[in-house]
Amino acid sequence: METKGAGRSPLWLLAAWAVTRAGLLLFVFRVYVLSGPDVTSDVSVIYHGWYEVLRRGTFPLDDVTWQYPPAAALAILSPAALPFLSYAHAFFVLVCLTDAVVLALLAYAGTRPGRSPRGAWMWVAGVPLLGPTVYARYDLMVTAVAVAALLAGARHPRVMGALAAVGALVKVWPALLLAGAVRRRAWEAAAVTGAGIALLFAVSMPGAFAFLAFQRERGTEVESLGALVFHVARHFGWRGEVRLNYGSVEFLGPWVDVVSTAALALTGAAFGWLLLWRLRATRLTGAALADAALTAVLLFTVTSRVISPQYLVWLVGLAAVCLTHRASRMAGPALLIAGASFLTVLEFPLGFSHVVASDGYGVTLLVLRNGLLVAAALTAARRLWRTTVPPRPAPAPARGGQPSRVVM
Numbered sequence: 001m002e003t004k005g006a007g008r009s010p011l012w013l014l015a016a017w018a019v020t021r022a023g024l025l026l027f028v029f030r031v032y033v034l035s036g037p038d039v040t041s042d043v044s045v046i047y048h049g050w051y052e053v054l055r056r057g058t059f060p061l062d063d064v065t066w067q068y069p070p071a072a073a074l075a076i077l078s079p080a081a082l083p084f085l086s087y088a089h090a091f092f093v094l095v096c097l098t099d100a101v102v103l104a105l106l107a108y109a110g111t112r113p114g115r116s117p118r119g120a121w122m123w124v125a126g127v128p129l130l131g132p133t134v135y136a137r138y139d140l141m142v143t144a145v146a147v148a149a150l151l152a153g154a155r156h157p158r159v160m161g162a163l164a165a166v167g168a169l170v171k172v173w174p175a176l177l178l179a180g181a182v183r184r185r186a187w188e189a190a191a192v193t194g195a196g197i198a199l200l201f202a203v204s205m206p207g208a209f210a211f212l213a214f215q216r217e218r219g220t221e222v223e224s225l226g227a228l229v230f231h232v233a234r235h236f237g238w239r240g241e242v243r244l245n246y247g248s249v250e251f252l253g254p255w256v257d258v259v260s261t262a263a264l265a266l267t268g269a270a271f272g273w274l275l276l277w278r279l280r281a282t283r284l285t286g287a288a289l290a291d292a293a294l295t296a297v298l299l300f301t302v303t304s305r306v307i308s309p310q311y312l313v314w315l316v317g318l319a320a321v322c323l324t325h326r327a328s329r330m331a332g333p334a335l336l337i338a339g340a341s342f343l344t345v346l347e348f349p350l351g352f353s354h355v356v357a358s359d360g361y362g363v364t365l366l367v368l369r370n371g372l373l374v375a376a377a378l379t380a381a382r383r384l385w386r387t388t389v390p391p392r393p394a395p396a397p398a399r400g401g402q403p404s405r406v407v408m
Contacts (some may be wrong), residue, residue, distance in 0.1 A: 017100070021096055024096075025135070028132045029092065035350060036350050037352055039132050043088045044088040048087045051076050051077060054076055057205055058206045058207060059207035064247070067247065069172060070211075071169035071197060071201070073205070076138070078091070078094050078141075094141075102123060102143070106151075109324045122320040123316065126341055127313065129338060129342045131345035131350075134309075138171075140310075140313050142174065142314070143314055143316075143318075146174045146177055147317045147318075147320070149164045149167065149177050150293055150318070153289050157189070160186050164190050169201075179292045179295075180291070180292030182284045219251060220250055223306075223309070226259040227259075230259070233255075238255075240252055240256060270303050281388040281389050283389075284388060290324075291322055292388075294315070295377070301314070307373070315340075316337060330380060332379050337376050347362065
């Protein structure tokens with residue numbers, strides 16, 4: 001991921017970023033149009049509609065597609081900072097600027113002792129692999145907060161905790177950044193910041209936590225790992241249907257609730273493994289903090305009922321932070337994430353009609369993409385455990401240096 005000349009020169013990095021991001025902007029500004037669904041409609045229609053409601057001082061209480069924590073309102077309202085542009089165009093420009101900030105953070109981090117420019121290159125290469133969808137959702141903004149939190153990491157635990165709390169109140173998953181935090185100051189800052197912001201929204205805007213009820217009614221989204229059960233079952237007479245439900249295309253029908261419950265159980269198992277790891281881990285360095293965050297988010301992504309295309313930018317960002325540490329063991333999972341990102345743009349938007357139809361091409365793309373994510377999660381978990389958990393001591397030999405024998 002790091003070439004001999006490119007790794008030394010920031011000009012190559014900046015040039016690669018400029019070229020790839022110009023391409024993304026040409027697509028979201030619809031100078032060029034990809035086949036498949038219009039990925040920009042979420043911004044121009046859904047986000048813009050929420051914007052009109054939020055600017056009146058209330059959350060979209062009657063819109064079940066609003067399934068986000070209260071601080072997500074900040075991302076939706078952000079285009080107001082560029083009033084001379086249309087809502088959608090302002091949003092795309094702000095996402096691009098945020099993208100540039102992330103690159104600057106990673107590039108600077110890569111120049112410090114014990115660090116590497118690989119992280120910045122992972123960001124430059126990984127984001128465009130997701131296609132224009134990455135600029136047409138607010139997930140890149142959340143990822144920027146997460147990247148800043150992890151880079152603050154061991155040196156500034158209070159900053160990390162506060163930023164993780166802000167990110168969690170924008171889209172929940174950044175709370176997992178604290179999985180490897182060892183300093184109490186990080187947890188205290190997260191708790192105080194999170195409680196303060198949540199209280200502020202609760203008393204100032206009606207419906208701040210209505211999203212919790214809307215999330216509870218979600219089904220199994222067609223791109224998730226569990227959805228593969230129904231993609232295959234449709235070829236053997238399964239009587240369910242694919243329908244737009246709560247803002248995403250989901251499977252509805254017999255056994256869907258069972259698969260959704262199984263996904264929640266797997267998420268619970270992932271949480272249990274993380275808890276066990278946290279109790280056993282003793283070698284928690286700065287690199288381990290980032291490695292743990294990536295592992296946690298990978299585990300919760302692959303076990304989720306929903307794996308939307310934009311979720312991959314979370315993983316690209318966290319993998320990039322890991323790769324800024326020369327001591328990180330996440331190079332393998334990072335490559336798997338890059339491969340999954342490329343397959344993601346093939347299935348959405350390019351091949352989404354095939355995914356919805358559950359035909360051979362669509363199912364193959366999902367099997368490959370989700371398979372890479374599962375492989376990345378398992379590889380990351382194994383490497384995290386082996387590098388942070390000391391091996392159990394071997395049992396002491398019996399007296400006299402000879403192993404004891406059991407007499408039957």
